[in-house]
Amino acid sequence: MTGWRRPIGVAALALTVGLGGTACGLFGPSASTGLSPAPTPTASVPVPSPAASAAPCTDATASYRPQGPVPRAGDLTNGSYVQTIYNRGRLIAGIAQDTLMFGYLNPLDNQLEGFDIDLVRQLSQAIFGDDLHVEYRVITPGQAAQVLRDGSVDVVVRTLPMTCSRWQQIAFSSEYYEAGQRVMVPKASTVQGIGDLGKKKVCAAAGTAAMENIAAASSHPKPVGLTDQTDCLVQLELGNVDAISMDDVILNGFAAQDPNVKVVGPRFATLPYGIGIGPTHVDFVRYVNAVLDEIRTNGTWATLYNRWLSELGSGTPPVPRYRD
C-alpha cells in the first residue's frame, strides 16, 4: 500500500466519450419500437395504472407522455402527486454527493453541485416557482429503487440508468442523458477493455446496471460490488481490484480526481439516465417529463450541459421516447 501518488491539480478529462452514438444498447432497439418519438402535449391522456407498466419492456427509455405544458407553480391539479409535494412545501430528492460533474458535495463551499443537482432545482422551480424548496437525501446507487418504493423520496436524480429490470420496480422519466459503460484501470495497466479482464476483479457499485453488465460480459470478469461507487476508486488505488467498470461519465470524474488511473476501451453498454420516480406516481412522471421537455426545448438543458459537462465534448439532449 505504499507509493500512492495523488493528483496535484486537475487532470485533463479523457475526452473519449462519444455522445449519442449508441442508439442500440442492452436495453433494446430504441428506434424500432413504434413509440412516439416526440412529445405531443394533449389535454386529457388517460392515466394508466401502475399495472400498465407491467407490459413487456421493449424499450427502457420509453416513459409516460406529458399531459400538456407544465402547469404554473401553485396551479396544480388537486389530488395529483405533484400537488402533494407542493402542499408539503419541499421536493425530496435522492441524489449522489460523490459523482463529479453530476452530483457532488463541493468540499470548498459545502454545496451540492452538478448536472443532476441542477435538474432537481429545475423541478423545484417548476413546482414552487423557485429552486429553493428541495430536501436532498444522499443515497447509494443500490438504494434508488428502495427509497422510491417506500416513499422516502419523490425523485431519484443520480445518474440512474433506465433498465427494463428497474421498470419492474419503479418508473422513470424520459431519458435526459445517455452515458455508456467503459473500463478504468491503473495507468500502468496494459488492459485495453472489458475483454482483457477475464477472471480479474472488476469493481462497480452494488445493485447497479453496470454491475449486471460486468457479470454478463463474455470475458467472465469477477464482479466486485461496493456500496459507494467512489470506494471502487479507493480499492483500485489500494490494489484490491484490477479494474473499475461503470458509467463513463463517472469514470471520467474519477480520472479528473486521480492522475494514476485511465479510462480504456470502447463503450460496451449504453446507460440512459432517467429520473427515478415511485411506481404508482404515473401522473408525476408525466409532470416531470413535461418539465424535461421544456428544459430540452428552451435551452436550459444545453446551458446545464455547458456548465457541467462541456469537458465531455459537445452534447445534445436525447430525444424523448414515450410509451403513452
Added chain:
Amino acid sequence: MIASPPIGRSLRDRVDVARRRSRTTPGHLQMLVTLIAATAGAVFVVGTGTLVVAQRSVAGVRHATVPAIVGAQRIHATLADADRAEANAFLSGATEAAGPHHQYTKDIADAMRQLEVAAEQAAGDAAVGRQIQAISVQITDYTSLVDIARADNEQGYPVGAAYLRQASEMMHRPTDGILAKVDELGDLDAQDLTAENTTLIVTVGMLVLYAAGAITLFALLVHSQRFLRQRFRRRRNGRLLGATALLILLSATVAGEGVFTAQALAMAEGQDYGRLLNLWHIRSLVYDANGNESLSLIARGNGDAFDRAFLSNVGRLADRPMTDVLVDQAAAGNVRFNGLLADELNNSSGSERDAAVDILRAFRRFMGVDATVRARSQQGDHDSASRLALGAQAGQLGNAFAMLDGALGRCITSVQDQFDRTIELAEYSLLGVIGLQLIALAIVWAAYRGLKPRIDEYRA
C-alpha cells in the same frame, strides 16, 4: 588396600555418636544452638527470597505491567480521538477551522510516541515488539489515506470522502483494524499481569513454609528456655527471651505485611485497575461515538452504518436512553440502567462517585444535543446539523463533548493517582520488611549468646 567400612554402618555410627552426645547437657546445648541457627537461617532465606520475589512482582505491576495495559488503552483512545478529530475536520469542510485537524495531528504524534514507550518497556518481548511494529505500519497507512482525503478535499474533489471512509474503516475494522491490534497489544500485556499475579500467589505458598520455619524456631527457643531452667535452675535466660521476642516481632511483621500487601493489591488490582480500564474504555467509546456521528453527517443522510456504530458505542455506555430521571436516580444511589457508566457508578464511592455522576450528567447533555443534531439531519437540514455538531458554544455538541471528555479525564486522573499511591505503598512496605529479615540473624546471635555461657561451664 584397606576396605572402607560400609556407608550404612558409618552413618549409623555417626547417629549413635550424636545421640549419645545429645544426651549429655553440653551436647544437647550444642545441638540446640545448631538447630536454632539452621532454622533461623532457613527462615531468613525463605523470608527474604519470598519477599524479594513479591516486591519485584509488585514493582513490576506498578512500573511495567499495569502501565503497559493502561498504556494500550490510552493508545486506543488517542487513535480513536484522532479519527474523530479528522472526521470533524472533514465535516467542517475544506476551509475548516484549524482546531480539529491540529487535534488529529497531535493525537497521531502522541500515539506514535506512546508506541515507542511501549516498545522500550517491552524490550526483549518479541511478541509485543511484533505487534507494535504491525500497529505502526498500519498507522502509517492510515495517515496516508487521511492525507489523500485531505488533498482531495482541499482541491474540491468529492472522492476525498471515500478515502476518509476507508481510513476510518482501517482504524475500526473489528478483526484486523488498528484499534483491534492495539487491543491485542493490551491482551499481551494482560498476560504479563496474570504471570505477576501467579507469582504473587506462589509467594503466599512460600509464606506458609516461612510460618512453619518460624513456629519450629519458636519451639526450639521455648525448649531451650525450659531445658536451661531444668538443668541450671535458672528462672529465665534473658538472651533467649530476647531472641524469642525478636522472632515474634519478625513473624508478626511478616504476617502483617502479607495481609497489607494482599489488601493493597486487592484494592489496586481489583478496584482501581478495573475502574481505570473501564474509564479508558468509556473514553474510547465516547470518541468513537463522536467520530461516527461526524461520519454520518458527512454521508448526509446515507450514514446508516455509522449511525448503527454510534448506537452500538453509546449502548455499551448505557443500555437505554439516558434521561434526567435516570441521572437523578443514579446520583441518589439508585442506578437503574446497565453498561460501563453504571459499572463506574456502582464501583465508586465518596468524591469519586460524585465524579462518576458528573460524567453521567455530561453524557446526558451530550446525548441531548446529539438528538437535536440528528433531528435536524433527518429533516434534511444538514448544514445546521453540522454547525451544531461542530460548535463549541454552550448547547452545541462540540461543547458537550468537551465537557464529557473533561469529566472523564478528571476521573481517570483521580483513579490513576489512587492506584499509584496504593501500589507504591505496598511496594515500599515490602522493601522495609525485606530489611527486617536481618532480625533472623539477630535471633541466632542472641540464642548463641544465651546458650554459650552454659556450654562453656562444662568445658571449664
